[in-house]
Amino acid sequence: MPPRRVVIPHSRPTVDEEDIGAVVAVLRSGHLxxxxxxxxxxxxxxxxxxxxxxxxxxxxxxxxxxxxxxxxIGPGDEVVLPSYTCVxxxxxxxxxxxxxxxxxxxxxxMTVCPDDVARRLTRRTxxxxxxxMHGLAADLDPLLALGVPVVEDCAQxxxxxxxxxxxGSFGVVAVCSFYATKVLTTGxxxxxxxxxxxxxxRARDLRDYDGRDALCTRYNYKMTDFQAALGCSQLRRLPRxxxxxxxIAATYSARLAHLPVGLPVVPQGRGHIFYRYVIRVEDSxxxxxxxxxxxxxxxxxxxxxxxHLTGQxxxxxxxxxxxxxxxxxxxxxxxxxxxxxxxxxxxxxxxVDRGVRWQxxxxxxxxx
Ligand SMILES: *Cc1c(COP(=O)(O)O)cnc(C)c1O
Numbered sequence: 164m165p166p167r168r169v170v171i172p173h174s175r176p177t178v179d180e181e182d183i184g185a186v187v188a189v190l191r192s193g194h195l196x197x198x199x200x201x202x203x204x205x206x207x208x209x210x211x212x213x214x215x216x217x218x219x220x221x222x223x224x225x226x227x228x229x230x231x232x233x234x235x236i237g238p239g240d241e242v243v244l245p246s247y248t249c250v251x252x253x254x255x256x257x258x259x260x261x262x263x264x265x266x267x268x269x270x271x272x273m274t275v276c277p278d279d280v281a282r283r284l285t286r287r288t289x290x291x292x293x294x295x296m297h298g299l300a301a302d303l304d305p306l307l308a309l310g311v312p313v314v315e316d317c318a319q320x321x322x323x324x325x326x327x328x329x330x331g332s333f334g335v336v337a338v339c340s341f342y343a344t345k346v347l348t349t350g351x352x353x354x355x356x357x358x359x360x361x362x363x364x365r366a367r368d369l370r371d372y373d374g375r376d377a378l379c380t381r382y383n384y385k386m387t388d389f390q391a392a393l394g395c396s397q398l399r400r401l402p403r404x405x406x407x408x409x410x411i412a413a414t415y416s417a418r419l420a421h422l423p424v425g426l427p428v429v430p431q432g433r434g435h436i437f438y439r440y441v442i443r444v445e446d447s448x449x450x451x452x453x454x455x456x457x458x459x460x461x462x463x464x465x466x467x468x469x470x471h472l473t474g475q476x477x478x479x480x481x482x483x484x485x486x487x488x489x490x491x492x493x494x495x496x497x498x499x500x501x502x503x504x505x506x507x508x509x510x511x512x513x514x515v516d517r518g519v520r521w522q523x524x525x526x527x528x529x530x531x
Contacts, residue, residue, distance in 0.1 A: 169458035169504060174344035177404060177495045178393075185396040189389040197371070197385040204391035205354065207398050208339065212317075212331040214356040218366040219391060223318045223340025225370075225384040226353035227255035230314050230336040231290065233355070233365040236261050240289040243311070245275040246470040246481045248294045252316065253469050261289070265470050267480045271428045273441065273488065274301035276480070281309055293334065295320030297464060297490075298346075298408075298438035299429065300330040307333060314338065318353075321346045322405050324434035336362060341390075344494070346404060346438055347397040349390035405436050407495040411502055412437040415491065418506035422513050423520040425487070439464050440493040442509070443521045447489040450519045453512035459505050464490040487521065 189200055197219075205217035220226040236242060238260035244252045246265040256263040267279040274296050291309065293301045294316035300323045307313055315331055317323070318340035323330040331337035341352035355366050372381040386394075397404075412435070416426055425443025429435045444450040447463045454461045468485050470478045491505055513519050 169501075171459050171492050171497070171501050171505060173460040173462055173490065173492050175494050175496055176343045176348050177397075177400075178348070179400075181400070182393055182396045185392040186389045189392040192388075195387055195389060197391075198388045200388035200391040200395065201386050204349075204386075204394045204398075207395055208354050209356050211398065211401075212329050212337065212356050214332060214337070215358040215360070216363040217354045217356045218363060218370060219386040219394075220353040220355065220370060220384045221386055222351050222384075223316075223338055223342065223345075223353035224251040224255060225382070226338040226340070226355040227252065227292070227314070227316065228258045228382075229366040229369055229384065230338055230355050230362075231255055231259045231261065232369055233336065233357075233362045234290055234312055234314070236289045239287065241285060241287040242290045242292060243280055243283055243288060244292040244469075245294065246468040246475075246478050247273060247275075247465050247484055248296065248316075248469065249318065249465070250467075250469060250472065251318075252292050252294065253472070256292075262287075263469070263473070264288070265473070265475065265478065267478055268296075268484055269302070270480050270484060272299060272302070272430060273297060273484055274299060275306070277302055277305035277309070280306065284309065284311065290314055292316055294318065295323055295330045297427075297441050298323055298436040299427075300325040300433050302430070303330075303333050312336075318342075318345060319438040320436060322401055322434075322436045326432050327434075331356060335359065341394055341397075346408075346436060347394060347401060349386065349394040349397075352386050352390050352394065404495045408437040408493060409435075411493050411497055412440050414499075414502050415440050415442075415493075415506060418503070419509060422510055423522065424509065424513060425521045437493055439490045441488050441490050443487045444489050444513075444519050445487065445521050446518055447485075447487060449516065450489050450509075450512055453516060453519065454505075454508050457508035457511060459492065459508045461489055461491050461505075463488055
C-alpha cells in the first residue's frame with residue numbers, strides 16, 4: 164500500500180526564478196499599473212492564438228463580461244452555455260442581464276454537445292459560450308455551423324488545438340483566464356482576444372473608466388504591469404509546461420490502462436493539453452475519499468453543474484458526467500514519484516472498493 168502521509172495537492176502554480184525576476188523588475192521600475200508590460204502581454208497572447216488583438220483584464224470572468232458587452236448582449240437576449248462548466252460563465256451572462264440557456268455535454272469528451280445546443284436555439288439566442296473543458300477543445304465545427312456568434316472560453320485550454328489551429332482562434336471572441344492554477348498564471352487575470360477592431364475597441368473602452376468625455380457604465384477590469392510581466396514570462400515557458408503535462412498524462416494512461424476506470428478520450432483532430440487528467444469511476448466522491456486516505460487530493464472537476472445551481476432538472480448526461488468524472492493531480496511541478504504514487508493510489512482504490520469501478524455499460528445506461 165502507498166504511504167498514507169504524503170499529500171499531493173490537486174493543483175499547484177508553476178512559478179520559477181525567471182518569473183520572479185520578471186515581476187521584480189517591474190516592481191523596481193516604479194510603473195505598477197496597466198502600461199507597457201500589459202501591452203506586450205496582449206501582443207504576445209494574441210500572436211500565440213493567431214488573433215488580431217487582445218484586451219487584458221483582471222480576471223477571466225471580467226474578460227467574459229466584456230466579451231458579452233462588446234457583442235451588444237443584454238436584457239431580452241439568450242446565451243447558450245453548457246451546464247457542465249465553471250459557474251463564472253453563468254455570472255457573466257447574468258451581469259449583462261441576458262438569460263442563460265443551459266445545454267448538455269458530450270458524455271465522453273465532456274465538452275458542450277452541438278446537437279443539444281441546436282435544439283435550444285430560439286429567435287432570442289445571441290451567443291454561444293463554448294468552454295474547452297479540461298484542456299480539450301470542444302467540437303467547434305458543428306457549433307460554428309449553427310450560425311450564432313461563438314465566444315470560446317479557453318480558461319482551461321491555453322495551447323489546445325482543433326484541426327491543428329489553436330483553440331481561441333475560432334470564435335468571434337475568445338477569453339482566457341490566468342488564475343493561479345490555470346495553465347499560465349498572472350495570479351489573477353484574464354484576456355479577451357478577437358480579430359474585429361470594433362469588438363477590441365469596445366472591450367478596451369469598457370475596461371477602464373479614466374479620461375473619457377462621454378459617460379457610460381464602465382468598469383475597472385485592468386491588469387497590472389507586474390502581473391503582465393509574469394504572464395509574458397510564463398508564456399515563454401508554455402511549450403515546456405505543455406510537454407510536461409502531456410508526459411504525465413501518458414504515464415497515467417499507461418499505469419491505469421489495465422484498471423476498471425475510464426481514461427480520457429481524445430477525439431481525432433484535437434490536441435489535448437491535459438489541464439485536467441479526468442478519469443471516470445462509478446462514484447467520484449467515493450473514489451476521492453479513498454484517494455484522500457492515500458494522500459492524494461483528487462476531486463470532481465465540476466462538483467455542481469450549473470443546472471443544480473439554477474434549480475433545473477432534465478440534464479441526465481451532465482448528471483452522469485458530474486457523478487463519474489474524477490480529476491487527478493496534474494501540473495508541471497508534479498514529480499515522477501508523485502505521479503507513481505497517484506497511479507498506485509487509484510489502483511488500490513478500485514481494488515478495495517468495487518463501488519468505485521467503472522464499466523462502459525454504466526456510462527451507457529445512464530444517458531440512454
Ligand atoms: C477558471 C475559469 C473561468 C474563470 O476565470 P477567473 O479568472 O477565475 O475569473 C472561466 N471559465 C472556465 C472554464 C474556467 O475554468
